[in-house]
Amino acid sequence: MATSVVMPALEMAQETGTVVSWLKQEGDPVAKGEPLLEIETDKATVEVEANADGVLAGVTAGEGAEVPVGQTIAWIVAPGEEPPAEEAAMATGRAMSTAPAEAASSPEPAAPRPATASRRGKISPKARRLAAEHGVDLDDVQGTGPDGAITGDDVLAAARSAGEATASAPPPSAVARLMAERTTESWTRAPHFFLVREVDAGALDAHREALKPAIQNRHGVKLTHTDLLVALAARVLARHPKMNASWEGQGIRANESINVGVAMAVEDGVVAAVVPDADTAGLGDVAVRRRDMAERARAGRLLPSDVAGGTFTISNLGMYGIDAFTAIIVPPQAGILAVGKIADRVVPVDGRPGVRPMMTVTLSSDHRVVDGAQAAAFLNDLAEAIGDPGAHGLATND
Amino acid sequence: MSMPETETAVRQLTLGDAIREALAEEMRRDPRVLILGEDIAEAGTVFKVLTGLVDEFGPDRVLDTPISEPGFTGIAVGAAMTGLRPVVDIMFGDFIGLTMDQMVNQAAKIHYMSGGKWKVPMVMRTTMGATRRSAAQHSQSLHAWFCHVPGLKVVLPSTPHDAKGLMKSAIRDENPVAFFEDKMMYKLKGPVPEDDYTIPLGAADVKREGEDITIVATSSMVQVALGAAARLADGGISAEVVDPRTLWPLDETTILESVRKTSRAIVMDEGYGRYGVMAEIASVIAEQAFFDLEAPVKRIGAMHVPIPFSPPLEDATVPTEQTVCEAAEAMCG
Numbered sequence: 264m265a266t267s268v269v270m271p272a273l274e275m276a277q278e279t280g281t282v283v284s285w286l287k288q289e290g291d292p293v294a295k296g297e298p299l300l301e302i303e304t305d306k307a308t309v310e311v312e313a314n315a316d317g318v319l320a321g322v323t324a325g326e327g328a329e330v331p332v333g334q335t336i337a338w339i340v341a342p343g344e345e346p347p348a349e350e351a352a353m354a355t356g357r358a359m360s361t362a363p364a365e366a367a368s369s370p371e372p373a374a375p376r377p378a379t380a381s382r383r384g385k386i387s388p389k390a391r392r393l394a395a396e397h398g399v400d401l402d403d404v405q406g407t408g409p410d411g412a413i414t415g416d417d418v419l420a421a422a423r424s425a426g427e428a429t430a431s432a433p434p435p436s437a438v439a440r441l442m443a444e445r446t447t448e449s450w451t452r453a454p455h456f457f458l459v460r461e462v463d464a465g466a467l468d469a470h471r472e473a474l475k476p477a478i479q480n481r482h483g484v485k486l487t488h489t490d491l492l493v494a495l496a497a498r499v500l501a502r503h504p505k506m507n508a509s510w511e512g513q514g515i516r517a518n519e520s521i522n523v524g525v526a527m528a529v530e531d532g533v534v535a536a537v538v539p540d541a542d543t544a545g546l547g548d549v550a551v552r553r554r555d556m557a558e559r560a561r562a563g564r565l566l567p568s569d570v571a572g573g574t575f576t577i578s579n580l581g582m583y584g585i586d587a588f589t590a591i592i593v594p595p596q597a598g599i600l601a602v603g604k605i606a607d608r609v610v611p612v613d614g615r616p617g618v619r620p621m622m623t624v625t626l627s628s629d630h631r632v633v634d635g636a637q638a639a640a641f642l643n644d645l646a647e648a649i650g651d652p653g654a655h656g657l658a659t660n661d
Numbered sequence: 662m663s664m665p666e667t668e669t670a671v672r673q674l675t676l677g678d679a680i681r682e683a684l685a686e687e688m689r690r691d692p693r694v695l696i697l698g699e700d701i702a703e704a705g706t707v708f709k710v711l712t713g714l715v716d717e718f719g720p721d722r723v724l725d726t727p728i729s730e731p732g733f734t735g736i737a738v739g740a741a742m743t744g745l746r747p748v749v750d751i752m753f754g755d756f757i758g759l760t761m762d763q764m765v766n767q768a769a770k771i772h773y774m775s776g777g778k779w780k781v782p783m784v785m786r787t788t789m790g791a792t793r794r795s796a797a798q799h800s801q802s803l804h805a806w807f808c809h810v811p812g813l814k815v816v817l818p819s820t821p822h823d824a825k826g827l828m829k830s831a832i833r834d835e836n837p838v839a840f841f842e843d844k845m846m847y848k849l850k851g852p853v854p855e856d857d858y859t860i861p862l863g864a865a866d867v868k869r870e871g872e873d874i875t876i877v878a879t880s881s882m883v884q885v886a887l888g889a890a891a892r893l894a895d896g897g898i899s900a901e902v903v904d905p906r907t908l909w910p911l912d913e914t915t916i917l918e919s920v921r922k923t924s925r926a927i928v929m930d931e932g933y934g935r936y937g938v939m940a941e942i943a944s945v946i947a948e949q950a951f952f953d954l955e956a957p958v959k960r961i962g963a964m965h966v967p968i969p970f971s972p973p974l975e976d977a978t979v980p981t982e983q984t985v986c987e988a989a990e991a992m993c994g
Contacts, residue, residue: 409956
């Protein structure tokens with residue numbers, strides 16, 4: 264019996280999904296639970312598993328197709344079985360299952376399809392590549408090369424005359440599109456203000472060195488400065504609920520849990536992967552969670568749930584050698600902490616010049632939710648916590 | 662007010678004189694360099710390229726040998742292995758068949774088979790090129806034979822300037838190098854600096870920039886390609902001429918950059934097209950720049966026949982500017 268494969272809904276508000284790639288081809292045997300295809304929502308790329316044993320057939324959504332949630336995009340059938348006909352008829356003219364029958368019953372061998380292929384003359388390899396890149400149908404291109412061959416210039420001219428100013432740029436991925444929308448929304452709607460603090464990271468360094476072996480042993484991960492900052496910021500946020508609140512259209516909404524997002528670079532943008540309940544999570548758990556998400560982010564395998572529900576975000580560009588920077592708030596959050604690199608600087612130590620590992624942190628805040636004094640109080644407490652992590656709930660036996 | 666141009670005129674030398682200058686400078690610089698071959702001392706070679714060298718360096722370093730290419734090539738391999746830097750003169754490239762065991766089985770292999778303990782820093786100078794009315798046994802361009810063998814470097818200069826710099830690099834190279842001079846270019850004049858300059862082996866040179874089609878050409882075919890490019894420009898086709906200068910090592914990067922820019926390629930060489938230098942360069946382009954091509958790569962080389970003695974027939978076997986222009990016009994459409 265044929266089982267339909269439908270575009271799944273991975274999150275509440277999702278209306279459509281895009282097929283990134285089919286991991287199985289039509290005619291391939293598939294086993295229930297095997298990865299079948301990759302789809303992309305506006306938040307993440309996920310693999311969809313086969314929901315039955317059988318043979319993949321009747322694929323109606325090709326790679327790149329954007330399909331409403333719930334629509335049938337393929338069938339899993341028994342070997343030799345045809346996918347249900349009415350679904351095949353809805354496909355974009357492929358009608359694979361009916362073609363052989365037609366050919367058998369039709370007395371004349373004439374091709375049922377218009378002879379577009381034979382109308383075409385020569386097409387250069389460059390023209391074929393450019394046509395694929397620009398989405399130009401070669402049937403619509405007039406060749407001007409030797410013997411009427413279609414050249415790359417002909418394809419580019421066709422792409423231009425198609426009136427698509429953006430024809431030369433491939434459509435952005437969901438991540439890139441979302442990043443563009445969210446940052447524009449935040450930067451234009453949320454009144455940002457910025458507070459800068461230079462902190463001595465000596466104690467943070469020492470704390471990390473002290474905890475590293477135990478966490479490596481118990482959790483199998485390398486503790487990073489970011490992990491410590493996530494845990495510290497969450498614990499300080501518990502005492503500053505306004506900094507952990509959100510602007511919701513007409514007013515401020517307090518958030519019950521403290522979920523700290525960590526900005527992570529992915530292939531064509533940035534996402535904030537969330538450590539939930541970071542104020543109560545142990546350091547080891549924070550480190551494990553962050554590393555797991557970082558690895559999946561690199562592989563393009565973050566789940567929608569990984570990037571949902573953040574209440575505050577930390578962006579650390581220290582590893583890129585950045586001294587200090589300002590970050591754009593992730594809406595609807597109230598704040599984001601931009602962390603620069605730890606560098607040896609000459610600073611006054613007990614009234615004399617001394618060399619200390621210094622770090623500049625910059626807090627971006629949404630003035631609709633917090634005012635300068637409230638944000639300053641939070642940043643001040645955070646600076647103190649960074650100066651003495653042991654006294655702020657990050658015990659070495661964590 | 663107009664000022665007379667301060668012309669820092671670079672000397673004009675013939676290609677033959679440029680090669681002689683390179684050899685003389687290297688012999689003065691390094692006492693281990695010597696030349697051996699047939700009729701090279703008093704006669705200064707049949708092409709008069711080495712005239713005068715024996716007077717400066719004496720018969721011990723400019724050594725006339727018996728007519729035995731296998732013998733003196735073998736001597737040179739041994740001399741190179743034991744510390745000298747010999748330059749072997751093989752009068753006609755047609756004779757390299759006689760030296761094949763020394764070059765292919767000895768010179769090219771010894772560094773490898775000794776685990777790097779031995780090296781063979783020698784240069785074989787020889788000639789190529791037709792239209793000298795020398796018939797089938799003295800007119801061939803057989804450089805592709807050496808290109809096929811790992812362990813040998815192969816150099817084909819196209820101008821006096823390149824000939825001097827490449828010859829000096831070839832002599833200083835720690836590996837056996839085959840250096841092919843087109844005998845029809847010995848009288849070609851061009852600017853040659855007096856400085857002690859070298860041109861690295863493995864660096865192509867864009868001899869003329871263009872937008873519409875790339876002509877990859879070697880040795881005297883570079884001159885033909887430049888002539889064709891000038892004519893094509895009159896007809897509105899902008900041709901780029903790329904001279905690999907060394908066939909091994911081959912500067913694929915420069916060739917591919919040019920082809921990716923122009924999307925069309927002609928490959929020219931005076932050797933035979935079948936299984937030859939052009940075939941190799943054409944496949945480099947096809948393998949790595951296929952999706953940048955507007956047209957199939959075109960090979961233009963010697964006609965696949967023994968070189969005829971009859972002058973009109975001989976001329977017909979060699980590519981001309983006309984051949985190149987017709988091919989380029991057909992490809993650009």
